[in-house]
Amino acid sequence: MATLVLLRHGESEWNIKGLFTGWVDVTLSATGEAEARRGGHLLIEAGVRPDVVHTSLLTRAIRTANLTLEAADLLWLPVQRSWRLNERHYGALQGKDKAQTRAEFGDEQFMLWRRSYDTPPPPIADDDEFSQAGDARYGLLPPELLPRTECLKDVVDRMLPYWYDAIVPDLAAGKTVLVVAHGNSLRALVKHLDGISDADIAALNIPTGIPLRYELDADYKPISSGYLDPEAAKAAIEAVANQGK
Numbered sequence: 001m002a003t004l005v006l007l008r009h010g011e012s013e014w015n016i017k018g019l020f021t022g023w024v025d026v027t028l029s030a031t032g033e034a035e036a037r038r039g040g041h042l043l044i045e046a047g048v049r050p051d052v053v054h055t056s057l058l059t060r061a062i063r064t065a066n067l068t069l070e071a072a073d074l075l076w077l078p079v080q081r082s083w084r085l086n087e088r089h090y091g092a093l094q095g096k097d098k099a100q101t102r103a104e105f106g107d108e109q110f111m112l113w114r115r116s117y118d119t120p121p122p123p124i125a126d127d128d129e130f131s132q133a134g135d136a137r138y139g140l141l142p143p144e145l146l147p148r149t150e151c152l153k154d155v156v157d158r159m160l161p162y163w164y165d166a167i168v169p170d171l172a173a174g175k176t177v178l179v180v181a182h183g184n185s186l187r188a189l190v191k192h193l194d195g196i197s198d199a200d201i202a203a204l205n206i207p208t209g210i211p212l213r214y215e216l217d218a219d220y221k222p223i224s225s226g227y228l229d230p231e232a233a234k235a236a237i238e239a240v241a242n243q244g245k
């Protein structure tokens with residue numbers, strides 16, 4: 001049996017403002033910092049002691065991992081980072097207000113862009129102020145891999161190689177693995193783990209800052225899973241689902 005813990009970063013400054021974020025590198029709000037520390041305390045209370053950590057390349061996930069590990073007195077753990085754990089690239093919606101977008105394009109189009117499995121938003125222009133073209137952190141990435149927009153299916157496709165090549169080997173070595181990532185990159189991973197259909201994944205939302213623990217069998221299929229604070233998770237999931245309303 002292997003233990004995997006998934007943690008969405010704490011609330012970000014753009015989560016408060018209700019803006020589509022994607023690959024824009026915003027930092028945590030004060031609430032997000034507190035959530036991240038609480039995540040560390042929840043790990044201690046549950047007796048979960050990660051051996052290794054994987055994060056995206058985005059500051060809000062990296063800072064969440066640091067604050068969570070610090071609270072759990074585990075800052076010394078080895079950490080690996082990959083763009084493959086980044087948030088879904090939100091294309092031309094990056095930097096746009098969710099409520100305004102909903103009002104302008106209507107409920108159906110808004111939900112299609114936000115939660116459909118295979119409809120990406122329009123691509124972002126390279127000269128857009130919220131584009132990542134030319135961002136040094138993706139400098140080693142072959143240019144054709146740098147997305148200009150992504151739907152959830154695109155995220156599954158670019159995240160799974162990292163699951164198989166980097167995370168599964170850690171689990172196979174008997175390590176408890178903590179993955180600190182994002183709402184949609186974790187939706188992609190949960191879809192894979194729980195075998196959720198393309199249609200049903202639209203209804204799945206991940207709360208900020210609450211560790212989600214999986215016990216996996218020898219084939220890395222879930223035996224059990226649950227948030228370390230189920231009551232708080234329930235309310236926070238509802239809030240994510242209602243964003244833009």
Ligand SMILES: O=C(O)[C@@H](CO)OP(=O)(O)O
Pocket residue numbers: 015019020021022023087088090114183184240243
């Ligand atoms: O804006 C984003 O990048 C994500 C996560 O905050 O939003 P959503 O939940 O709407 O996909």
